[in-house]
Amino acid sequence: MSTEAFRIGFLPLVDAALPILAHELGFAEEQGLALDLVRDVTWATVRDRLLYGHTDAAHMVAPLAIATSLGRDRPATPLAVPFVLGLNGxxxxxxxxxxxxxxxxxxxxxxxxxxxxxxxxxxxxxxxxxxxxxxxxxxxxxxxxxxxxxxxxxxxxxxxxxxxxxxxxxxxxxxxxxxxxxxxxxxxxxxxxxxxxxxxxxxxxxxGVEKVLAMRAGVAAERHDATLRLVRALHAAAAHFVEPGTAEASAAILARACYLDAPVDAVLRAITDRIRLVAGGVPVHYPDFMFQYREAANFPWRSQAAWLYAQMARWDGRGHDPADAAVAVGTFRPDLYRAALAGSGAPLPGASSKLEGALGQAIGAGSTQGRLVLGPDGFFDGRAFDPDDIPGYLASLP
CATH class of the missing domain: 3.40.190.10 (Periplasmic binding protein-like II)
Known part of the structure; x- marks a missing residue:
């Protein structure tokens, strides 16, 4: 397998961990990829580098990938999200x-x-x-x-x-x-x-879905095999990231000047779910403050894209449009995730969409491969989101 280069834009945030670790710990190399990580300061710059071909993929806030596909604030460019880099955080x-x-x-x-x-x-x-x-x-x-x-x-x-x-x-x-x-x-x-x-x-x-791997849809199609290898490399990095005993080494890598340029202790607290609320205070533990890998956390659920679109419709003054909703949901690409990890043993959800916010406790979920358990995913107000009834959901909100 020949080595193929991938330039990936990122912002200095803890949830840029997976592409950084895939590069630093050899997971990308194992997949025949050479990652060139490009650090930026704003999400607008990350997006623009991606759109103009200065990068091949990007660490990106999930709604920005959807907004770019929809043409909000600029001409529409279809993006593909084959992998979620993290939840919450x-x-x-x-x-x-x-x-x-x-x-x-x-x-x-x-x-x-x-x-x-x-x-x-x-x-x-x-x-x-x-x-x-x-x-x-x-x-x-x-x-x-x-x-x-x-x-x-x-x-x-x-x-x-x-x-x-x-x-x-x-x-x-x-x-x-x-x-x-x-x-x-x-x-x-x-x-x-x-x-x-x-x-x-x-x-x-x-x-809640947070950062994603975003690519121009055309690049994902033209470089299909390399895209699947990149998903596999990121998945391996995610598995390593949550292994016991790896947090200190991961924090030291992420804190480097070329990545986050931040105190190691602040990075370590984030990836071990400890939050210092006030200066000099003892960090408190909040389980799953950041969430990677477990429960198919990296799977691009189309229902999560639909929730983000519903918030755009709510707050951007445009209202709900079924055609826009279809574009938004289609930006998330569970088909690419499944193709990359088929045969790997990783849990693969049988559905691409689900009722969001309905789980109060962990339950088993249908899968086409591996055993899948999904944990609590509630909203603070107790609402649930049905991706098949966006108008009804919007009408119910305060």
Whole structure:
């Protein structure tokens, strides 16, 4: 098998772990691939490099892949998502002043209780929160929570865009009152004494889709075999990432200047599900704060793409369009995931879509290969999302 090069764009976030480890630990090489990892600072730049052919694939926020296929903010370019790089892993961090005003304690708060305290603050002043991109899970998860606790996004709270790497600086400068970003940037804000973690996004939607591997659909078709090999390399990296005893070595690799350029301890806390809420505090353990590999976590469920599209329809002012929904759902490519891992022993879901948010406990699920167990995936408000009834779902929301 000849070696084939793949350039992959990424942002310095903990959930860029799988392409980094696939490169550093030889999983890509085992598949006959040579990865060239290209670091950027904003998601817009990651997207543009991908669209203009400067990269072959990208670590990307899932909604941005969908928005790009739909032509939101720019001409439509069909993208393919054959692999999910991780679930959850973000947090909502308040400025220290806002944390005090909301009476945050020394544990992660209940989403409804934190929301009620925040709602009282919004009665006296309009707050500003920073998210990493307009089309990001951060934006949609934050909006979902705010609306669910009676706070009106764009009215009671202004939502602006800030790069993850500058989010702590924005808090320190008083430009925003809160941020919703990925790790390690919440922890860095806390360790600098400028932020206080209020919630993990896993408390808003357990097992919510976060980062994905995105490719131009044409590249995925033209380089079909190499794409499948890349999925296999990333899957092997994910299996290694969750093995006991590997976290410290993985954190040391990710923290390097060429990747996250971040303190090793902050990275290690994220990948071991420990969150330091306040400067100098003892980290608290929140199970599955970041989620890779287990329960077919890397499978691109089309129902998760549908939920993200529903949030776009809710907040972008365009409403639901069945043709757009079909494009959005079609961006996720479980067919490529299955083709890559057929015969490997990895659990392969028998369906490509499911009812999201309906599981209160772990259950066995249908699979065409391997034994598949799916864990709790609830939304904080107890709602479930039926991907076959997006209009009904949207009509039920506050």
């Amino acid at each position: 973000n947090a909502i961090t308040f400025s220290t002043a806002l944390g005090q005003a909301c009476g945050l304690g020394d544990t992660l708060g209940d989403p409804r209780a934190v929301g009620a305290a925040l709602r009282e603050v919004t009665r006296t002043r309009r707050l500003r929160f920073g998210v990493v991109h307009r089309h990001s899970s951060h934006n949609y998860m934050l909006r979902y929570w705010l609306a669910g606790v009676g706070i009106r996004p764009d009215h009671d709270v202004e939502i602006v865009v800030t790069s993850p790497t500058f989010a702590a600086d924005a808090l320190a400068a008083g430009e925003v009152d809160g941020i919703c970003v990925g790790e390690p940037w919440n922890s860095i804000a806390v360790d600098r004494g400028v932020g206080r973690i209020a919630l993990a996004t896993a408390q808003i939607w357990r097992r």
